[in-house]
Amino acid sequence: MNKNVILFSLASLLAGVLIGYLIFNTSSLNLHENMEHIADHQLWTCSMHPQIMQPEPGDCPICGMDLIPAEAKADGLSPEQFRMTNNALALANIHTMVVGNSQENTDNTVSLSGKIAINQETEAVQASHFDGRIERLNINYEGQEVKKGQLLATIYSPELVAAQQELLTSISLKESQPQLYQAVRNKLKLWKLSDNQISRIESSGKVQTNFPIYATVSGTVSEVMGIEGNYVKKGQPIAKVSNLNTVWAEFDAYEGQLSQFKKGQQVSITTNAYPNKKFEGEVSFIDPVLNSSTRTVTIRSTLKNQNNIFKPGMFVTAKIKAVNKSLDQKKLYVPSTAVMWTGKRSLVYIKVKADEPIFEMREVLLGSRKDEQIEIKSGLSVGEEIVTHGTFTVDAAAQLQGKKSMMNKTVSKTMIGNERYLGMQESKNSNSSIPMMKMELPEAFQRDFKAIFPTYLNLKDALVASDAKLTVTNAKATMDILKKLDLSGMGSMEKTHLNKSIEMLEAITQKEELENQRNHFVILNENVVAIASSLNSLEDTLYVQQCPMANNNKGAKWISKDTEIRNPYFGEAMLKCGSIINMLK
Structure with missing residues (x-):
């Protein structure tokens, strides 16, 4: 009996051990698999630099501290996505639209921007007919009306005085040497003296010291080229006179649009001065030479200028029916306010989920521009929802959360380290070599904008010197220049960059605190550099x-007139930190 009990007990013990082994071994295997699964998705971050994310432990590439395990994300967002609150969306007045849902161009017209110019075919140069000094100039300003035969200037000419002496001397030889007499008269006629003027000199017997220059055409003075008291040479211009009964309306067409235009096309023109009026014309000239800097061609229409409605320099818009009726059928257009331009990239923000405020930055390739619409050649698809208003606010939210943004280009390897995941996303959504579309800046704006560089450079130097008070002074001077700029003819996107620059300068002036000033200087430069990069030319490199x-x-840029690095964001602490990334000639 005892033996049976012992055997039964041993059998039960062995069975328990076996069952326990099987149970715990299976759990161990499952736990091991779960740990491997967790390890595959565990990310490591730096406590001092939370934007650093690596797939394995190690040292922070910035400060060298040991990385710690990052908290697992419970929001289900990818590393490039971020969430905003509904309250923040409402306060920032952020608007979105679905790509492809905008109203289509049913009449197949192309819109072009341009301005009124003088009809050069009616322009005449009023020149001096002989060497001399301008004793009196009767035309003093551009826009002055002149009539044919009107006195333009009075000139003293030593050689004309000598020629008159010859005439008076030849009168006594008129009978004996008529050929000499006639030769002297013809010489004076070559200097545009009339027969009546020559006859008056003969009858008076006196030398005339000052001679008049009369207008040969009627019109409006477009340029005064002479200065009272200056010496002029024979044939040297004194003024340009233009007949403004007809003017040119000149428009810029992009290279990719040229196939849509031909001479004789009807043009419907509107102006800012008379927004409720339409003026009809036709394409009279297509420039055979492409402007290599703007990649545009001039399209011209000649307009009758009744009652002087059109003023040279006036901004106008033309609508022309395209030759190719399939011009825009397969093209995607978005509002220009949706696009942010940086030194090398064009960016938009995608709303990832229709019912949730989740966003993601996307780089796009731009095409031609029509009014306030910009063509998207790649980077977007029909049906995707993009931010059209408040884009800079969304970008600021991305920066605060350490996400890919306008000022933080590289998120892959640095931010996450997971090449399999994010590398795939980058190749899908972005292209670092995509060229930035050049802003359309009117010539007058470009000329006046250049005036900010001296004060801007002083502002930058004040931050280099860590002088908060001087920074305020120079920021105010720069802001005052920008506020006076004429924005006529500028698109919404260009205005947004300018207004953002003014907003940042104003923020700098409101607080004499270096860290605050430097934070706003970051965003100021993103906008100023974008505008400066679109200028056709600069006086200095x-x-x-x-x-x-x-x-x-995340990196921040600035503009300098010197190749030497003098860092405005750190001053003496890191004066030489930085490098040249672009040159504006």
């Missing part, structure tokens, strides 16, 4: 420089 450690290690 400027350098766009960048510090990779500024703006919480």
Whole structure:
């Protein structure tokens, strides 16, 4: 009996051990698999630089501290996505639209921007007919009306005085040497003296010291080229006179639009001065030479200028029916306010989910521009929802959350380290070599905008010197210049960059605190550099420089007139930190 009990007990013990082994071994295997699964998705971050994310433990690439496990995300967002609150959306007045849902161009017209110019075919140069000094100039300003035969200037000419002496001497030889007499008269006629003027000199017997220059045409003075008291040469212009009964309306067409135009096409023109009036014309000239800097061609229409309605320099808009009726059938257009331009990239923000405020930055390739619409060649698809108003606010939210943004280009390897995931996303959504579309800036705006560079450079130097008070002074001077700029003819996107620049300068002036000033200087430069990069020319070469450690290690740029690096974001602490990333000639 005892033996049976012992055997039964041993059998039960062995069975329990076996069952326990099987149970715990299976759990161990499952736990091991779960740990491997967790390890595959565990990310490591730096306690001092939370934007650093790596797939494995190690050292922070910025400060060298040991990485710690990052908290697992419970929101289900990818590393490039971020969430905003509904309250923030409402306060910032952020608007979105679905790409492809905008009203289509049913009449197949192309809109072009341009301005009124003088009809050069009616322009006449009023010149001096002989060497001399301008004793009196009767035309003093551009826009002055002149009539044919009106006195323009009075000139003293030593050689004309000598020629008159010859005439008076030849009168006594008129009978004996008529050929000599006639030769002297013809010489005076070559200097545009009339027969009546020559006859008066003969009858008076006196030399005339000052001679008049009369207008040969009627019109409006478009340029005064002479100065009272200056010496002029024979044939030297004194003034340009234009007949403004007809004017040219000149428009810029992009290279990709040229196939849509031909001479004789009807043009419907509107002006800012008379927005409720339409003026009809036709294409009279297509420039055979492409402007290599703007990649545009001039399209011209000649207009009758009744009652002087059209003023040279006036901004106008034309609508022309395209030759190719399939011009825009397969093209995607978005509002220009949806696009942010940086030194090398064009960016939009995608609303990832229709019912949730989740966003993601996307780089796009731009095409031609029509009014306030910009063609998207790649980077967007029909049906995607994009931010059209409040784009800069969304970008600021991305920066605060350490996400890919306008000022933080590289999120892949640095931010996450997971090449399999984010590398795929980058190749799908972005292209670092995509060229930035050049802004359309009127010539007058470009000329006046250049006036900010001296004060801007002083502002930058004040931050280099860590002088908060001087920074305020120069920021105010720069802001005052920008506020006076004429924005006529500028698109919404260009105005947005300018207004954002003014907003940042105003923020800098309101607080004499260096850290605050430098934070606003970051965003100021993103906008100023974008505008400066679109200027056709500069008087002096400027350098766009960048510090990779500024703006919480996201990088920040500035403009300098020197190649030497003098960092405005750190001053003496890191004066030489940075490099030249672009040159503005």
